[in-house]
Amino acid sequence: MRASIRKAGLLGTASCLSLIAAAAWAQEQDDGFLGTLELGESKREIQTDTAVPITNIDQEEINDRQANTVAELIDTVPGVTLVNGSTPQGSGINIRGFGANSTFGTDQKVLILIDGATTGSEELYRIGNQLFTDPQLYKSVSVIRGTVGSFEFGSGVVGGVVQLETKDASDFTGGEPGFRFRQTLEGYSNGSGFASSSILAWQPNEQTEFLFNYTYRDQDDQEDGNGGSIGNSAFTLPSLLAKGKYSFGDNLEHSITASWNQSTSEERDVPYDSFGTSADAFGNVDRDIETRIGILRYQYRPADNDLIDLDVNLSYSEQSIDSSYVPGSSSLEGTPFFPSIRALADASHNYETTKLTIKNTSYFQTGIASHDLRAGIEFINRERLDAPSAPGGTDRRIALFAVDDIQIGDQLTITPALRYETQDIEGDGDTAPFNESYDNDALMGGLSARYEFANGFGIFGGGAYTESLPIIDDLGTPVFMTQPEKSRTWEAGFSFNRGDIFAEGDVVRAKVNFYDTNLRDVTSYTQSNPITGASVLLDKVETRGVEIEASYANVGGFYVDFNANVVSGTETNENGQESRWRNEPSDSARITFGKRFGETLDVSWELFGARSGFDSSGDPVAGFGVNTLRASYFPQEGALAGFEVRAGIENIFDKNYLPNLSTRNAPGRNFKLTVAKTF
Secondary structure, three states: OHHHHHHHHHHHHHHHHHHHHHHHHHHHHHOOOOOOOOOOOOOOOOOOOOOOOEEEEOHHHHHHHOOOOHHHHOOOOOOEEEEOOOOOOOOEEEEOOEEOOOOEOOOOOEEEEEOOEEOOOOOOEOOOOOOOOOHHHEEEEEEEEOOOOOOOOOOOOOOEEEEEEEOOOHHHHOOOOEEEEEEEEEEEOOOOEEEEEEEEEEEEEOOEEEEEEEEEEEEOOEEOOOOOEEOOOOEEEEEEEEEEEEEEOOOOOEEEEEEEEEEEEEEEEEEOOOOOOOOOOOOEEEEEEEEEEEEEEEEEOOOOOOOOOEEEEEEEEEEEEEEEEOOOOOOOOOOOOHHHHHHHHOOEEEEEEEEEEEEEEEEEEEOOEEEEEEEEEEEEEEEEOOEOOEOOEEEEEEEEEEEEEEEEOOOEEEEEEEEEEEEEEEEOOOOOOOOOEEEEEEEEEEEEEEEEOOOOEEEEEEEEEEEEOOOHHHOOOHHHHHOOEEEEEEEEEEEEEEEOOOOOOOEEEEEEEEEEEEEEOOOOOEEEOOOOOOEEEEEEEEEEEEEEEEEEEOOOOEEEEEEEEEEEEEEEEOOOOEEEOOOOOOOEEEEEEEEEEOOOEEEEEEEEEEOOEEOOOOOEEOOEEEEEEEEEEOOOOOOOOOEEEEEEEEOOOOOOOOOOOOOOOOOOOEEEEEEEEEO
8 A cells, every 4th residue: 555655646746746847837938927925825724823623624725625515625634534525415524433424424423513503414324414515605614623612512522513604795895885796617527527606796885795606516426446336426416595794883893694505406216325326125215305504693793892792693404305215126125124114215304403592702801811701502492303213303402601711921821611501302202202201411511721832832732521412313212311422532732833944934833633532321323243133232432543734835835734643443332342443534644735826826736545444344444545636727817817717636546445434435536627707
């Protein structure tokens, strides 16, 4: 594997350097002007000023990655592993070994938020979805890894939090009255993919803004590196976003924002198992998937009062999955087992989550300490439609939270965090235990600290405890309904951020984070006894690892981004037997070499490699290394001035490989081309 990665790296480097040289020559032949460059600008800014392991992906990087799915946007974050990430269905996001897996779309330990709305389904076997939306609707994505930093967003966060923020009209108008229209067209060779995104932004005055975004994305079945068809990878995904904001008051300190976000998909004669590549005993179905998110938000930010920064967010999120069986597609037709299979295939699943979050941020001083205190209350109501093997019910929660960033001097930051959450969960069934109700509550919290030295070096550490309260899906197992899963995480690490290291104007940034997580009283996973076949509960899951982020950039436009993830995990069943954690990701590393030529051209080469490992069934999975080339071109004058042209070649050498948590081979070589312009 090392030899193949080394060879691929040399070939990729040669290709990248050739493109850079050609681009530089072309520029010099034009007028010799390479444009204005921000000093020390890398592809992604590492968050070295916080103890929270967080990664932010901005609009520039979203555009640059030409992603088919939101999952593909964040696969460069250390600790994040995708499950079939190139399609919106049958895929998911795994962080630090938790979240999506090859059995369920989610295990409730990774929280997905869109403009503050909680999205996603529960443990729907082989068809559940964490996230079903289009990346063109969003201007930023933030990933918090682990529990530290999660308490103002939710409970039971073991893997992490993914926050998405939709585009605003002012992102295109610049806050000035007028119209702006942006059209983006994308094409992909693998799967004959196509996407069109049309955005209309209107700002009639400084107080009011409106945005409408319609995106249509279509793809046929892709091919892997061997030229074989990747079954069940085709999709059509129309999405829309309508958003308006009105600001008022003497200094426009009040604002009201309303938005509607919707994505739909119609699948015909596809496998019931959306994680698989072909039909099995469950047969095929016609399936319609729809995600709807509505937001009504009020903000009050008086300029003359540091104690008040009020944010009231009322959100509604709905995900529906309706399917009907395709006759003749199951091998079990005519057997005693078929009626139960037919009932599963003909089911309609629906989740509705309504949430009201009232949060205030206060800035104040107490002696030598300055405080950034975020405190609030949440009211959450989740309703799930009753369906075969998926009990219906209502989950009502109230939560109080407080997070205080305490700054002492210029060097020390201490952050205590608390969350108290109550739960009233009740089934909609006609008979016990599916008509029972249960009450639970939990007090959770953590403490982190960071100290920064004058030379740009910083150290940090922290600990956090959270509980994952029971879910509607477990109403059929009464013992689970009074047994919240409990998790403890310890973290420690160091960071570095300093300029003028090797040359004037360059910048070096790095962050290394060690973590150790212990999940106990486990209800989300079971083991099968190899002799009797009976299910055995897990007692605990332990994971530990290190996440590395580093970057270098200089005034000449050259930059390097690097990140790596090394992780190991152990699961212990109720009989005390230990084994490898089934959802343990492979160790991996990613490095990007890039060069900016003024404001006109950005060319980069990316190499990603993963060690050999095992899938969730314990079968070995080979390691791999893949290369990607990207180029972004922004003409500054002439007929093409204002256009944005992006080209990419993913998996350059057509490598055939299976990521260790996926159930499908990864796509082979894929040429991508994007053209965009804002009018």
